Amino acid sequence: MSESPPHILVTGATRGIGAAIVEALAARGAKVVGHGTRAAPGVLAADLSEGGAGDRLWDAALESLDGRIDVLINNAGVFEAIALDAPDADWQASWGRTMQINLQSSADLCRRMVLHAQGREPGAAALRGRIVNVASRAAYRGDSPSHWHYAASKAGMVAMTKSIARGYAAQGLAAFAICPGYVMTGMAEDYLASRGGGKLLADIPLGRVAQPDEVASVATYLALDAPASMTGAVLDVNGASFVR
Structure with missing residues (x-):
């Protein structure tokens, strides 16, 4: 990658883990463009539930980052329940x-x-880019009966990451994945309260959920410091609530 400050796109950057990642990267001198549902300084708006929104977001980010993106961090996601006995149309939607x-x-x-x-010259660590x-x-241990789709989507993300790492390492692209457990964001606080926080915490040997800055520290390391030989790595941040 370039010797100048790295140019980084972070999706889901306006709160929780994403906001912590942006803050950590900025502290390291990176030039970061974030993504959210609403535009703001340093944040591009995109509704990723719409087909083609990812491509439009990429084009806007590339323009904002002077035609160069060194690192992509995919953090945006939804965790929405759907009951097994929901109407078919609701289930499918x-x-x-x-x-x-x-x-x-x-x-x-x-x-x-x-x-x-693929169209760039390699830079630091002989890499052309990082994901x-x-x-x-949930990608490994599954999730609740109301969240099959969430677990399946995250398992797909892990498999995709490994495929990219294996397919493009020789071309100078590194790909990594992070698998957090519960993280203390607004969503996690609501979920813990609704499911009986004490019982859930008892399943975490560390005795607490992760903080956003802990996940951000791992993301920052992978984005800026991890050696090329680590490509394909999947790192857990779950307080030993699930070990592989």
């Missing part, structure tokens, strides 16, 4: 929305990152 946001839009952005990297996908513990 919920699966479609979750897969579109969590997996398809991430895949579209990864595709653009791979194509972009960091924020998946979930």
